[in-house]
Amino acid sequence: MPILTLKEAANKIMVALDKPDAAAALALAEQLQGRDCWMKVGMELFYAAGPSIVRDLKSRGFRVFLDLKMHDIPNTVRGGARSITRLGVDLFNVHGAGGVAMMYAAAEGVREAVEAGDAQHAPLVIAVTQLTSTSQIVLNKEIGITGQLEDAVVHYARLSREAGLQGVVASPLEVAAIKAACGTGFITVTPGIRPRGADVGDQSRITTPRDAVDGGTDYLVIGRPITASHNPAEALDNILKEMIEQ
Numbered sequence: 001m002p003i004l005t006l007k008e009a010a011n012k013i014m015v016a017l018d019k020p021d022a023a024a025a026l027a028l029a030e031q032l033q034g035r036d037c038w039m040k041v042g043m044e045l046f047y048a049a050g051p052s053i054v055r056d057l058k059s060r061g062f063r064v065f066l067d068l069k070m071h072d073i074p075n076t077v078r079g080g081a082r083s084i085t086r087l088g089v090d091l092f093n094v095h096g097a098g099g100v101a102m103m104y105a106a107a108e109g110v111r112e113a114v115e116a117g118d119a120q121h122a123p124l125v126i127a128v129t130q131l132t133s134t135s136q137i138v139l140n141k142e143i144g145i146t147g148q149l150e151d152a153v154v155h156y157a158r159l160s161r162e163a164g165l166q167g168v169v170a171s172p173l174e175v176a177a178i179k180a181a182c183g184t185g186f187i188t189v190t191p192g193i194r195p196r197g198a199d200v201g202d203q204s205r206i207t208t209p210r211d212a213v214d215g216g217t218d219y220l221v222i223g224r225p226i227t228a229s230h231n232p233a234e235a236l237d238n239i240l241k242e243m244i245e246q
């Protein structure tokens, strides 16, 4: 892998702002300001703080990944995508399990909002393949998908590309297979990042930040290793250091 600059490494980080309200999220974001990383707004924060949290983060100069993992009938997802696009986010996700028509509807919703002049730019749309908390055993025995987990991930990646989406969410362990199937330009956004010695928690398919970078991922989604630290800025800086070390 080519050596990354500090700025390039920071550009790859999406900090999962899994906080209960806007005040807590913005206090954390402020501590990380000036480092060029993205902020990810997920269900906990968005359901509490609403659309204004997106505007608050954008006005502070952050790029925003809105992680609401839409999974519904195509018509509903199309409307959801239109509303999300109007918010001005840079990237959002849907569930690959919703199928091609649903994913296509998400892409259409984006186009409709942009063409109607309701949005300045089109956000990237990506599909969740298999959650990084899902293990091989859970996939086979609970979810009921037979075969290898990596094959299930690649299957959804192919479908999402067919539907016109720009990338997927997967674990860093599947990046090489996704890129081989869908091309190097197909974006991989990878949670399941744990620095050595960090608490794994509910994640199942994990790598260190450095292994994720060496594996060719485009973006690393990192929550608790940064946000639960007593010094989030220092935790982020240590991760960045590990990513750029020769």
Ligand SMILES: O=C(O)c1cc(=O)[nH]c(=O)n1[C@@H]1O[C@H](COP(=O)(O)O)[C@@H](O)[C@H]1O
Pocket: 016, 018, 042, 067, 069, 093, 128, 130, 131, 132, 133, 169, 170, 191, 192, 193, 201, 203, 221, 222, 223, 224, 225
């Ligand atoms: O779409 C996501 O962001 C996502 C997909 C996935 O498969 N696994 C996953 O962990 N995530 C999100 O990534 C973040 C990971 O957070 P930590 O486990 O605290 O680093 C959380 O906000 C999850 O909601």
